[in-house]
Amino acid sequence: MLLGRDPELGVIDRLVDEVRASTGRALVLRGEPGIGKSALLDHARRAGRGMRVLRVAGVEGEAELPYSALHLLLRSVIDRIGVLPEPQAAALRGAFGMEPAAGADRFLVGLATLTLLSELATELPLLCLVDEGHWIDTASADALRFAGRRLEHDPVGLIVATREHREHDRSPDHARPFTDLPVMELAGLPHDAATALLAQEAPELPARLRDRVLAAAGGNPLALLELPKTVGDEDPSGTDPLPISERLQHAFTGQIDRLEETTRRLLVIVAAEGTGELGTVMRAADLLGVPTTALAEAEQAGLIVVTAGSVRFRHPLVRTAAYQGALFTQRQAVHQALAETMEGSDPHRWAWHLAAAAFGPDERAAAALERTAESSVRRDGQAAAVAAYERAAQLSQDGAAQSRRLSAAAVAAIEAGQFQRAEGLCDAAERLTGEPLVLARLANTRGRLEFERGSPRVAARLTIDGAAKIAVEAPEDAAGMLVVATYYAGHGVDLPLASEAVAILDTLDLPADHDFQPYMSQARGFHKIITGEAADHAMFFALRPTSVWEQTWTARVLNVAGHASAALEMSMAMVAETRAAGLIGHLANALFHQACAQALLGRHQAAAESAEQALTIAADTGQGSVATYLRGLLAWLAALDGDDQRCVAYADEAIRYADDHRAPPSAADATWALALLDLGHGRYESALSRMENRWRSWLYSTAWARSTADHVEAALRAGEPGIAARLVGELEADIGQHLDPCGPSIVARCRALVSPAEEAEHHFTTALKPGACEDRPFERARTLLAYGEWLRREHRKTEARVQLRAALELFQRTGAKLWASRAQAELRATGDRSVTRAPAESSLIGRLTPQELQVVRLAATGATNRDIGAQMFLSPRTVAQHLYRAFPKLGITTRTELAALDLDL
Helix, strand or coil: CCCCCHHHHHHHHHHHHHHHCCCCEEEEEEECCCCCHHHHHHHHHHHCCCCEEEEEECCHHHCCCCCHHHHHHHHHHHHHHHHCCHHHHHHHHHHCCCCCCCCCCHHHHHHHHHHHHHHHHCCCCEEEEEECHHHCCHHHHHHHHHHHCCCCCCCEEEEEEEECCCCCCCCCHHHCCCCCCCEEECCCCCHHHHHHHHHHHCCCCCHHHHHHHHHHHCCCHHHHHHHHHHHCCCCCCCCCCCCCCHHHHHHHHHHHHCCCHHHHHHHHHHHHHCCCEHHHHHHHHHHCCCCCHHHHHHHHCCCEEEECCEEEECCHHHHHHHHHCCCHHHHHHHHHHHHHHHCCCCHHHHHHHHHHCCCCCCHHHHHHHHHHHHHHHHCCCHHHHHHHHHHHHHHCCCHHHHHHHHHHHHHHHHHCCCHHHHHHHHHHHHCCCCCHHHHHHHHHHHHHHHHHCCCHHHHHHHHHHHHHHCCCCCHHHHHHHHHHHHHHHHHCCCHHHHHHHHHHHHHCCCCCCCCCHHHHHHHHHHHHHHHCCCCCHHHHHCCCCCCHHHHHHHHHHHHHCCCHHHHHHHHHHHHHHHHHHCCHHHHHHHHHHHHHHHHHCCCHHHHHHHHHHHHHHHHHHCCHHHHHHHHHHHHHHHHHHCCHHHHHHHHHHHHHHHHHCCCCHHHHHHHHHHHHHHHHHCCHHHHHHHHHCCCCCCCCCHHHHHHHHHHHHHHHHCCCHHHHHHHHHHHHHCHHHCCCCCHHHHHHHHHHHHCCHHHHHHHHHHHCCCCCCCCCHHHHHHHHHHHHHHHHHCCCHHHHHHHHHHHHHHHHHHCCHHHHHHHHHHHHHCCCCCCCCCCHHHCCHHHCCHHHHHHHHHHHCCCCHHHHHHHHCCCHHHHHHHHHHHHHHHCCCCHHHHHHCCCCC
16 A cells, blocks of 8 residues: 555546557656555556566666666567568567677667567566656667657557656766657655654654654655654754664765765755755855855755755755764764854854864853753753754763753753653763752653652652752742642542652741742642542632643642632643743643533533544653543543433543552542443442442542532342432532532432422522522533432422423533433423433434544635644544544545535535
């Protein structure tokens, strides 16, 4: 299967079909080295099964031997020369050296070639395939071109693959044959296909290198296959192009090697400069004694394109070949000249060229790169900061500076989502230092890594120990670490560790008006929540976050407290900021908090879309902890749809991960989701069993109130009123401590469910009073459904219909299909005949997953896979996979049909 070559394959297939139908055709495939010409010839050979196929490949060493290629092409049928008219037979034998010849008549040889091919085709349709056509000797090329122009009446096909020809190409004439036959120019693979090929051939390539490889390859299939072999796990940085393999180097250096030495040096300058600023290139060239005429020679050779003020290579791989083909000392001299040219005008690029010119440790270059890294951090260019810090460490002259820079690189790697790389940087830095502040920074980084791997207790222990060592020397840094450690310990359900973190936090000497005090107060409040104490509501609104870390913490506690609108506002700002700044290490968390807030607000479709995007990123970056929480949330959302398969798949994976890593909070939503699914389907005993065995959410949090309400309903419907009454009592006992503004309404609904008839209605009306849960449509719909069911059982069917219709409308609006079906069933039980039995999921749109639906919506607007991927943070290949899965569900097969569908998208 050739990815991204459907149009080209179609042309070849049509040519083969026409040859079979006795219409001869010739075609030249022209393109740069590695573009896939030989692969297309292979396809032609396969398409020509049942035909006679003759194939030859030009050889550079035989390019000057007349008729050598033609002889190789026809050698298997050379015994058939005798069928030709004698003058033609004699000319062909003479050309092949089979008998003496005074001198071959090229016209007669060409005619003999055409006649022989025609005679062979009377037996079977004939396909002639010529690879490496640029190395075919001129005499053979002339004979084949002569025949190719006269094939239309015979079942003969001729396909020649040759390199691209440029107007000022100075290669010999034999490298430019077949100029008067039909030509199909081969461009690089489309981005989607290039991405898919890279994922297929190098699935283990780190995410941070994929874009660089794709950019360097320029759609060239050979480059996509070869580049991953040279970059490995390394991350080339600065102005240097990616290294290329010997195979690629050989493919792209032929034309460069034929240039004058000064012109080759100019190409190295252009390659090393990297941005295409013509003025900078020419100033550096002047410093190195390269004349301006070299620019004209390189342009005439077709290797570079020069416009007003800029110069660029015709292909990224030409740049790489020019740079890599130079000796190290030549490259070093070029970088030194570029550094001198840029000093004082471009500190960032100056620092990188200075570093590239260094032969060994160089503190001047290291300090310059460290300043560049710090500037990148301020501009939120974390990935660039990692590379700069790491290179600065390599150039450092002492171990202390090296460890400091490596630890800073590790922090930046965490921010950029490069978790595996961060661990390696921590290891390297730790071996070089005993400095407490550096070790504390490393402990903080390692704690984050352990938490993301699903080891919250280990994360808390590392972070607390690191903070304790700098509590006096750097109390602000220690405070930040201890706040995070409290969160880690809570998720590890290790109350002693959480208490230890808060105890050290209380000893820190920070002013009462310090900006960090609100976060310290929130850590104390979070500690109270996880230990079952009452927390101060006001603490959730005391924050004014500025950094992404502060936004993360704030969104987290707002969601825990059920303040969904504020959490959504904070998390949306956070998502936008992390995307714009490339803070991939925070993006999955930001999307998770956004999805949680959307789910609370009843925006279930949007929540599923946010969560699926986040899960893709978390899986890609190795953030196992947040991925588990996301699977739990997605399982809960799938339960609302009644989608057993998706719910169970997500939930099982989340529960398994939580069990393996002893982190029960991360599986709480997953277990709840399975119970909610059972409850919606009427499997009440199973629902109750799951709820009885689940990890109880933190007291007073929104999840505690909402999941306990489901527990109450499951117990009642399973015939366990005693369990239900006990749970309601627990809820009511601490009603004043509920953090969730919707908590009192949920408790009133639960009280109504367990109360006698003469009291129940009062509690239902209390739960539905104006302002109660109005921004939480799903919870309000659950109360309306419960009230409507109670009214029906009380034989007040007319009143029941009012409540049930309101519940149905909210369930449908929020996309809770399973619960909408329950409301419909209750309405039918009241005698309401206006409700049909057609479930919402029977519509075309209802067949799509949330992410498929979002992809389809964007695709219907005409957006490309690449644009959709950029918006949804997916690879174009993943977008294509979603579309291919969605099309059969929509009853279509192409994107064109999608645009014509009459769907409410």
